Amino acid sequence: MQIYKVGGAVRDRLLGKPVTDIDWVVVGATTEEMLAKGFRPVGADFPVFLHPKSGEEYALARTERKSGRGYGGFTFHASPEVTLEEDLIRRDLTINAMAEDDQLNLTDPYHGQRDLEDRILRHVSPAFAEDPLRVLRVARFAARYAELGFKVAPETLDLMRQLSDSGELEALTPERSWKEISRALMENQPQVFIQVLRDCGALKVLMPEVDALFGVPQPEIHHPEIDSGIHTLSVLEQAALHRQPLTVRWACLLHDLGKGLTPQEEWPRHIAHEHKGLKLIKAVNERFKAPKDCQELALLVGQYHTHGHRALELKASTLLELLQSFDVYRRPQRFEEFIVACEMDARGRKGLEQRSYPQADYLRGAADVARGVAVQPLLEKGFKGPELGEALKRERLKALKAYKESASS
Structure with a gap:
């Protein structure tokens, strides 16, 4: 032995x-x-x-x-x-x-030692092509070791391309796929994982909704990088640089899926892409059986990320609706993750990676103000049931109006 x-x-x-x-x-x-x-x-x-x-x-x-x-x-x-x-x-x-x-x-x-020294990810034998999970694994290793200069060998990328074209990827279970995807997203350079999947044709098989973003233009005034797919990779890169959790990284990957549905004649504008993207986000969530917290945040970020960017302009009533949607009173952490996802979205733009994002502190302050409205005085006035809820909403709206006025003065 x-x-x-x-x-x-x-x-x-x-x-x-x-x-x-x-x-x-x-x-x-x-x-x-x-x-x-x-x-x-x-x-x-x-x-x-x-x-x-x-x-x-x-x-x-x-x-x-x-x-x-x-x-x-x-x-x-x-x-x-x-x-x-x-x-x-x-x-x-x-x-x-x-x-x-x-x-x-x-x-x-x-x-293997020679390939370590040459910074090459190379398959051992042709039997590599018998296991479709290896497409995801190699892309994950590419993300892990990108900072050391590792690249996928051209002949290995060819085998990955054959696997992607063979229909074998569809045989992967959601559980096995999610295990590799979630691990890859938590690497230091998760955008490399997505790029390698795209390079070998696996992205259009596994996540056609993400693949569809590449080549779709956005207004240059807001997006100097122009391409929606490049922007998504940059947002994911920012999330990793700022050491965000898996929930935020997953939301960053999926936040702009609606842009892939915009008719070409409407480019580079993407009217109502937030709403259009929800069905796509839901489909990707379900395909990989993503954990509930990842699913929820991805949908909320997809729907409301432009609200986050426009936070300083929102009416107090809209701001209150946003806070209610996130249940900031019982789920404060989820709203915090939304805020940082919005910030990563704002930073994931060519040349704007270091931009300030005052919306973040403004939204945190608004959440604190809304949470700070006391229930006890309303109970003492005799409010209960649905009437209590309405009274609480009125008081929160009043507090947010005052907050908005003080912030703008």
Whole structure:
């Protein structure tokens, strides 16, 4: 029995990056031998075990063969005869197909270390094209390591293009797709993930609503970058630069989908794109079964982001309606995420990345004013039920009018 550290742990150590998750592969062992040493089995499809003390995953060396469509369409073979090289060849990228023993001796049959040095994301073998999930994984690695100068090898991009054209991407489950998408959006350069998907034709398969934004112009006076797709990538880039949470990044990706529906004869204006985009945002949300908080914020940002930009001009009554829509009294965090999504939208424009956004503090102040209206005096006056709600609304409107006047004076 020989045990090797494999995959990401080896890759990140060689890159000088912190090693978090460690995967181990065991060569020359049987299931019975693992159980006898106290390992606990967890793999349903192939032999994976948890170490009796550390809890880390140890997998028996295995080969795999394509047997159906999608990510799960494989049969696996694990036995003591499977070599380390045979196990490594089934992996996606050369930089993930290296192993090292406890003496840090490197096994690198597919030249992963060379590709690390050359900053290349390259597939290990033609079997790469058997697993559609790898299109998303490679795009995610491109986003993760873009700051180090990594690029996808042209021949790997060709294979990704073949997968995108094959219909295999449609076989991915929403859960597997969302896992990769959400992880990619939380990388330092998530816009690279979207760009790589577009480069290989996967974006028009997975998110045609986002793909449709590229080539659609916007008024240059507001959008020096002009192209709606480029703007979306820039907004996502700003969200990452400002370390926004997943909810905000997802909303930033989807906020302008309605612009893809504007007839060409109306370009570069996009009248009512906020409302038109809601059905598209809902469709993308449902396609990937995004978490509820991501779904809700994406829809709200899509509908109201131009309200955010025009906050200083809004009538007090419109401002109150906006606050009510977000339920700022019970869900203050959601409104804060809306505000920062609007700010990322404002900054995601060529040459305007450092612009100030006074609307943010103005909206925060308005929310504080509305929340500050006390209920108790109204109860003491005898208001209750629907009448109490109306009285509270009147008092909040009065407070917002005063806030607006003081802010403009």
